[in-house]
Structure formats: structure tokens, C-alpha cells
Amino acid sequence: MxxxxxxxxxxxxxxxxxxxxxxxxxxxxxxxxxxxxxxxxxxxxxxxxxxxxxxxxxxxxxxxxxxxxxxxxxxxxxxxxxxxxxxxxxxxxxxxxxxxxxxxxxxxxxxxxxxxxxxxxxxxxxxxxxxxxxxxxxxxxxxxxxxxxxxxxxGDAPLVLERDERSWTFNDEPTMLALMDSLVGQARQRLWLYDRWLQHDLYDRFRFRELISALARRHRLSEVRLLIHDDTPLVKRRHQLVELLRRLPSKMELRLTHDDYPREEQPFLLVDRQGLLWRHDFDQPSGVAGFAHGGRAKLLAESYQRMWDAARPSLELRELPL
CATH class of the missing domain: 3.40.630.30 (Gcn5-related N-acetyltransferase (GNAT))
Structure with a gap:
């Protein structure tokens, strides 16, 4: 050049x-x-x-x-x-x-x-x-x-789903949120989220809500799953994702994990078949993200499906007024 x-x-x-x-x-x-x-x-x-x-x-x-x-x-x-x-x-x-x-x-x-x-x-x-x-x-x-x-x-194509083969490690919340939004913003069909609950500082953000909304409305087969341990904080305080969930019930679903069924000890997010963001534990913004990690994403998806099948819907959230 x-x-x-x-x-x-x-x-x-x-x-x-x-x-x-x-x-x-x-x-x-x-x-x-x-x-x-x-x-x-x-x-x-x-x-x-x-x-x-x-x-x-x-x-x-x-x-x-x-x-x-x-x-x-x-x-x-x-x-x-x-x-x-x-x-x-x-x-x-x-x-x-x-x-x-x-x-x-x-x-x-x-x-x-x-x-x-x-x-x-x-x-x-x-x-x-x-x-x-x-x-x-x-x-x-x-x-x-x-x-x-x-x-x-x-190298080329940083942060591009299915093209960027790097493993992105993060140890602070701003970096984690930037990686999370970059993944979710490229989802074409599937977003599966697993966490203890939908923490407001992570998930109750306008940009995140808009990215989820765009995915849910993009295609008739779009699927947004939210799998959490506890819905009590969501009942006590309004949450943008919960409001979106109740407006798009055919595209989004929230379930609560079964207390007696084995569940993962680390939270994670899966995007389509190759994108993932995995944290070391529920309380720390540290972990790894990948944009072309099909093998690991497949293993986490299998674990997620087992937890999802054993989970139950949230009756408390269903009864909240719009």
C-alpha cells in the first residue's frame, strides 16, 4: 500500500x-x-x-x-x-x-x-x-x-458474527456490554439468555431493548428465550425487557429454572449458532465472548435446552398490567 x-x-x-x-x-x-x-x-x-x-x-x-x-x-x-x-x-x-x-x-x-x-x-x-x-x-x-x-x-472482521474467530476476554462491565450488544445486534433468528435474573444495569437498557425488539420482529421464526432463577425483582420494578416480552408473546418467552433440576453455575448468552458470551459467575463482569465459536455454542445450547424443558413460566409476570 x-x-x-x-x-x-x-x-x-x-x-x-x-x-x-x-x-x-x-x-x-x-x-x-x-x-x-x-x-x-x-x-x-x-x-x-x-x-x-x-x-x-x-x-x-x-x-x-x-x-x-x-x-x-x-x-x-x-x-x-x-x-x-x-x-x-x-x-x-x-x-x-x-x-x-x-x-x-x-x-x-x-x-x-x-x-x-x-x-x-x-x-x-x-x-x-x-x-x-x-x-x-x-x-x-x-x-x-x-x-x-x-x-x-x-486481523480482519472484528466483532462480525460467523467471521471473527477471536476469543474476546473481558473484565469490566463497559467491555462486556459492548460485546453483548455487538452479538445481539447481529442475531438473525435465535437469542437464548441464561442468568440469575435480568439485572437492570445489564439488560434494562434502551439500546439492548431496541436490539431485542428488532430481532423479535425481524422474522416469523425469530426466537428470544429468557431463562432466569428469580422473577421477584422484575415484579417489584418495571423492566424494559418485561414490557417488550408482554407485547411480543409469540416471539419472546421467559421461564424460571426448576429448583430441583441441575442448572449451570455460570450465566451465558447464545446468538444464532456461533455467537456466545459466557461469564465466570453471576456477580462479576468477566468472561469470554466469541463470534464464530460454533462448537462451544452447541454444547451450551444443549445444556440450555435441558434447563428450558424443565423450567416453568412466570405466573407473577403474566398477571402484571401492561
């Missing part, structure tokens, strides 16, 4: 090279109408220009944030004669590094042909295909940008 420098500008001070590259790539090459290419977001975004050592401009992108602690990457373009040399990857990772210190999530809209390119840097799909300016696109996101950026030096 050629050595490049990446410079950042406001729109008001951006050199003409940024407009020229976007015009060449999006308007002339891809046929995007000019009225769609230039928008009000340019005024609030940071604009990045990648240049070669001799100051030849070769690529651009923009980055802006929203009040929802989300950063958005867009208008990323590399001139045709400089593609395939790693310039786009270097530019993307610079934007991710800049965003990771300020935002908990990064989103972008990827052209269909570029999905694998973004997955290599830790983004996963979060929408079906749609048309934008007549070009097929997918929404993608990274729910733990700081973790992704730190891991990119060790």
Missing part, C-alpha cells in the same frame, strides 16, 4: 479536491444526480482527504455525529486509478479511530459491492437491501468501535 496522509477539514475550509473527487466518482462515474450528492449534512460534517506523499489527492470521506451517541460515515470515494491499494481501508480506519473516542456506535450506508470491504473493518449488516440514487445499498453499523479499532491490527 502506498504511504498516504489523511487531512481533516470543515466544509467551509475544504479544498476543491474534495468536491472534485466526489463529483468524479459519484456524479460522473456512478450517475448520482447532483441534487442528491450535495446536501445540508456537508455543513456539519468533518471532511477527510487522503493524499499521496507527493500531495496527489486520491480519496475522500465525511464523518458526523448525532445526539444519539452515533457517528455516521459517508461519501467515501477513492479515485478509480488508485483503488485496490488499501487506501480506502486506511481512510476508513482513520475515521473509525476518530469516532471511537466519542461515540458508542458508527453507522454507514454501504453500496452492495462494498459490504465485504466494510465487514473487514468490523461493520455488520443491519438492514435489507434498498435503493439510494438507483444503487443497491445496505445499512451497516459497528456497535463497539473502540474494541474494533483496537483489534484491527490483529
Amino acid at each position: 502506498p504511504r498516504i496522509r489523511i487531512r481533516k477539514y470543515s466544509w467551509q475550509l475544504a479544498p476543491g479536491h474534495i468536491r472534485d473527487i466526489r463529483r468524479r466518482v459519484f456524479i460522473e462515474e456512478q450517475g448520482v444526480p447532483p441534487e442528491l450528492e450535495w446536501d445540508a449534512t456537508d455543513d456539519i460534517a468533518d471532511h477527510y482527504l487522503a493524499v499521496l506523499p507527493d500531495n496527489t489527492p486520491v480519496g475522500v470521506a465525511r464523518l458526523f455525529g448525532t445526539l444519539e451517541e452515533t457517528a455516521h460515515i459517508g461519501r467515501m470515494a477513492i479515485l478509480p486509478e488508485h483503488r485496490g491499494q488499501g487506501i480506502g481501508e486506511a481512510l476508513l480506519r482513520q475515521l473509525m479511530a476518530d469516532a471511537a473516542g466519542q461515540f458508542q456506535e458508527i453507522r454507514l450506508s454501504a453500496q452492495a459491492h462494498a459490504v465485504l470491504f466494510y465487514q473487514k473493518s468490523g461493520f455488520h449488516l443491519c438492514s435489507d437491501a434498498y435503493q439510494d440514487a438507483g444503487i443497491p445499498h445496505y445499512d451497516m453499523r459497528c456497535l463497539a468501535p473502540a474494541l474494533a479499532v483496537a483489534a484491527l491490527a490483529d
Whole structure:
């Protein structure tokens, strides 16, 4: 890959090279109408220009944030004669590094042909295909940008379900929650959760609720199982997952473990067939997460199914008013 420098500008001070590259790539090459290419977001975004050592401009992108602690990457373009040399990857990772210190999530809209390119840097799909300016696109996101950026030096596709073979160890709650959300956000059909109870600091969070809701509504075969020891805290205090559970009873179910049936001594979460997050004990935020750990996930799923079959529904939660 050629050595490049990446410079950042406001729109008001951006050199003409940024407009020229976007015009060449999006308007002339891809046929995007000019009225769609230039928008009000340019005024609030940071604009990045990648240049070669001799100051030849070769690529651009923009980055802006929203009040929802989300950063958005867009208008990323590399001139045709400089593609395939790693310039786009270097530019993307610079934007991710800049965003990771300020935002908990990064989103972008990827052209269909570029999905694998973004997955290599830790983004996963979060929408079906749609048309934008007549070009097929997918929404993608990274729910733990700081973790992704730190891991990119060790290989591709960090935090991507079924592609990232790393074992992610964690010893603090923020890291654990970032890994948990990254797993749940990629679930296509199955989420099985086992814990002593649905602790408010772990599971009674808006983002977690929205990820669960999206999974439950995504497909007619979606399945969310919550298996816990004790429902007393949930009866005494409102919980976002319990409210969601009672609104989507055909997609979500909660059961209580049988006191006389053997049960696991460590909590865990399973996502589809390869994702897992396992904690050393119920009271500590330490353990391991995996995004392509099919063998271990299968063993935990077998144990979960046995506990689930012996469990009973919560009559107390069923009787709570909506």
C-alpha cells in the first residue's frame, strides 16, 4: 500500500479536491444526480482527504455525529486509478479511530459491492437491501468501535458474527456490554439468555431493548428465550425487557429454572449458532465472548435446552398490567 496522509477539514475550509473527487466518482462515474450528492449534512460534517506523499489527492470521506451517541460515515470515494491499494481501508480506519473516542456506535450506508470491504473493518449488516440514487445499498453499523479499532491490527472482521474467530476476554462491565450488544445486534433468528435474573444495569437498557425488539420482529421464526432463577425483582420494578416480552408473546418467552433440576453455575448468552458470551459467575463482569465459536455454542445450547424443558413460566409476570 502506498504511504498516504489523511487531512481533516470543515466544509467551509475544504479544498476543491474534495468536491472534485466526489463529483468524479459519484456524479460522473456512478450517475448520482447532483441534487442528491450535495446536501445540508456537508455543513456539519468533518471532511477527510487522503493524499499521496507527493500531495496527489486520491480519496475522500465525511464523518458526523448525532445526539444519539452515533457517528455516521459517508461519501467515501477513492479515485478509480488508485483503488485496490488499501487506501480506502486506511481512510476508513482513520475515521473509525476518530469516532471511537466519542461515540458508542458508527453507522454507514454501504453500496452492495462494498459490504465485504466494510465487514473487514468490523461493520455488520443491519438492514435489507434498498435503493439510494438507483444503487443497491445496505445499512451497516459497528456497535463497539473502540474494541474494533483496537483489534484491527490483529486481523480482519472484528466483532462480525460467523467471521471473527477471536476469543474476546473481558473484565469490566463497559467491555462486556459492548460485546453483548455487538452479538445481539447481529442475531438473525435465535437469542437464548441464561442468568440469575435480568439485572437492570445489564439488560434494562434502551439500546439492548431496541436490539431485542428488532430481532423479535425481524422474522416469523425469530426466537428470544429468557431463562432466569428469580422473577421477584422484575415484579417489584418495571423492566424494559418485561414490557417488550408482554407485547411480543409469540416471539419472546421467559421461564424460571426448576429448583430441583441441575442448572449451570455460570450465566451465558447464545446468538444464532456461533455467537456466545459466557461469564465466570453471576456477580462479576468477566468472561469470554466469541463470534464464530460454533462448537462451544452447541454444547451450551444443549445444556440450555435441558434447563428450558424443565423450567416453568412466570405466573407473577403474566398477571402484571401492561
